[in-house]
Amino acid sequence: MHHSRGRGSRSARSAVWPPVRFSPQSVCLPPIAAAAARVLVMSRWPRIIVHADMDAFxxxxEQLDHPELRGRPVLVAHDGPRSVVTTASYExxxxxxxxxxxxSVARRRCPHAVVVPPRFERYREVSRKVMEALASFATAIEPLSLDEAFLDATALRGRFTTPGELGRRIKxxxxxxxxxxxxxxxxxCAKFVAKVASDHRKPDGLTVVPADRMAAFLAPLPVRKLWGVGPKTAPRLEGLGLRTIGDVACADAALLRSALGSWAESLQLLARGIDPRPVRPRERRKSLSAEETLDADVEGEAAIRPHLVESAHRVAARLERARLLATGIRVKLKTADFRVLSRQARLAHPxxxxxxxxAAASELLGAFPLDTPVRLIGVGVHGLVGREGPRQLELFEDLHRTGARSPGPASGIG
Known part of the structure; x- marks a missing residue:
């Protein structure tokens, strides 16, 4: 997210795609005629799906809370040799x-950037305000993360003259x-198109794509904009001569299947702007985790345990804030050669x-081979239930050794 100071007017970043020549508020109409025009415009929208994405959140x-950072390049990251950038400001x-x-790479590219440590409690506090504001414009809201969400505003169409007015009110x-x-x-009218549209004029943008223009809006965009097309899939599609979303939309179905298998049909539907998935309110979380990539490798139980205890305490704090209890626990270690090891147990009581x-995480630590350096330590909990009252953990049972997984990038715990 970025501040509007120093940028052009908001209207310069807003658009119906493609530009339209008429809207009910653009001419002077009697109240009854204006209402009729509003019904006419909004009736052309079978669904009104919104994707809202905060800018460099x-x-x-940090720039909002610290005015001296405004207009300067800011990197949100822990300051350590193995740290990664969580968010970079638009500067x-x-x-x-x-x-x-x-x-380290970011600093080489932008040596004058200000590095600020993340404050996740503050980010969650602001996120709650954002989601409360968004919820007033929808009958269903589907948060994707702290800083983005889908909204279904179809049932509220009578409150707004046009979808563009709805977007401006949300902003x-x-x-x-x-x-x-x-x-x-x-x-x-589709989740995928709304998500692509929110990125179209970032930052501080507003893009409206009517139902009859969705395929045309998507067509010139590169294939990497398709959901699920990443660094491995994009070259395969490009190798078939499919460089844009429009190319995928028009491709021979058999050709796509030869490259992508059963996923080909779903991808082609998205490329054509066909995405009937509803906005689904988030279900209760099934797991929580906290992990730490260390600045230097550690080896042995005595060196690992303090980091493990700290991660367990962080997980406990998140459970308390969410008013949840855990019925299972998992410990994850990543070795210096990037092998991921995990052990888990069921707790006797939530x-x-x-x-x-x-204590439960520390007990699990004894089930690991600890004769190799470790670069990442994490604790996760699962089997989450609502907190109905104080419970007491006695012992944990049924220790399940899951063994080492093959080398590769670590996945989240839980």
Whole structure:
């Protein structure tokens, strides 16, 4: 997210795609005629799906809270030799800096950037304000993370003259709720198209794509914009001569199947703007985790245990905030040669007690081979239930050794 100061007017970043020549508010109409025009415009939308995506969220919160950082390149990251950038402000991005980049690389590219440690409690606090503001514009909201969500505003169509008005109202509400932060909004009749649209004019953008223009809007975009097409799949599609979403939409079905298998049909439907999936309110979380990539490798139980206990305490704090109890626990270690090891156990009783979780995690540590250096330590809990009252953990049971997985990138715990 980014502040609107120093940028052009908001209207310059808003658009119906393609540009339209008429909207009910663009001419002077009697009230009855204006209402009829509103019904006519909104009736052309079988669904009104919104994707709202905050702009450089963590970095913009730091700039909001610390005025001296505004207009300067900001990197949100722990300061360590193995740290990665969590968020880069828009001032840092022209230097080729982005999220998930090694901090050492980011500093070489943008040596004058200010590195700020993340404050996740503050980010969650602002996120709650954002989601409350968004919820007032929808009958269903599907948060994807702290800083983005889908909304279904179909049932509220009578409140707005056009989808563009809805988008502007959403942006104003978020700005007011957060004290000045901006959100980019995409509106269409399908989730995938709305998500692509929200990225179309970032930061502080608004893009509206009517139902009859969805396929045309997607067609010129590169294939990597398709959901699920990443660094491995994109070259395969490009090797078939399919470089744009429009190419995929028009491709021979058999050719796509030869490259992608059973996934080909779903991908081609998305490329054509066909995405009937509903906005689904988030279900209760099934797991929580906390892990730490160490600045230097450690070896042996005595060196690992303090980091393990700290991770267990962090998980316990998250359980308490969410008013949840855990019925299972898992410990994860990543070795210096990137092997991922994990052990888990079922807890005798649900708990969110920090010391009991730390003790259970420490007991699990004894089930690992600890004669090799470790670079990452994590604790996760699963089998989460609502907190109905204080529970006491006695012992944990049924230790399940899952063994070592093959080398590869670590997945989240739980």
């Amino acid at each position: 963590f970095a913009s919160i 840092a991005r022209p230097y080729g800096v982005g999220s998930a980049m090694a901090l 104003e509400a978020v700005r007011e709720a957060t004290g000045g932060l901006t959100v980019s909004v995409g509106i269409s 708990t969110d007690d920090r010391e009991l979780l730390a």
